[in-house]
Amino acid sequence: LREGIAQQAAKTAGRGNARKSALHIFKTSSRDDLRGAWEQDGKQILCNGYLAIALNSPINDLPAAENQTFDALICIEPASRNSGAYLPVPTAAELRAYIKYRGAELKAEGMKENFPLYDFGDGLPAVDARFLLDIVEILPGASFRASSHRPDIGGIYFESADGFGILLPVRKTATRKSD
Secondary structure, three states: OHHHHHHHHHHHOOOHHHHHHHHHHHHOOOOHHHOOEEEEOOEEEEEOOOEEEEEOOOOOOOOEOOOOOOOHHHHHHHHHHOEEEEEOOOOHHHHHHHHHHHHHHHHHOOOOOOOOEEEOOOOOOEEEHHHHHHHHHHOOOOEEEEEOOOOOOOOEEEEEOOEEEEEOOEOOOOOOOOO
16 A cells, blocks of 8 residues: 555656656665665665666655665766766667567577667667666656766766766677677
8 A cells, every 4th residue: 555655646746657767776786785765965875786876856755775885976976077978868768669679689589688788889888778767767858978988888977957876887798799
């Protein structure tokens, strides 16, 4: 009942997809201590070990982390100073379609991928498309910037009026570069 009320309140406030994406971030965490939000320096922190988001205004009724596990802002701050080229990020609808298409494409080839890889191109990073979708849902209109030093493997800094954060890329294998 409590979960249903929280979902309805988030939808009414126009943040239903943001709440759903935040819960996905917690679910995909490999660490139990990151399966909830915490407050740090007036920001609500969402993290799963692959991305960290600092929100200016909190998403209500999210599970709380047992404790503040680490200083997330100190991890995000270097990426904000080391920003290179702007990355063209698709809309949430385009990302949803891409994730479905990628899964169907691999299934047709008899292959399976641990996660749908979204590649920004040669010399640029590749990321888990599901995490990119989560960020776009939570921070619509955010701008994304590759690292100015080693953009293919450096953290991607993103920001909007509602918050900011970092998304870690996935190393491309020699055969996977720029599919």
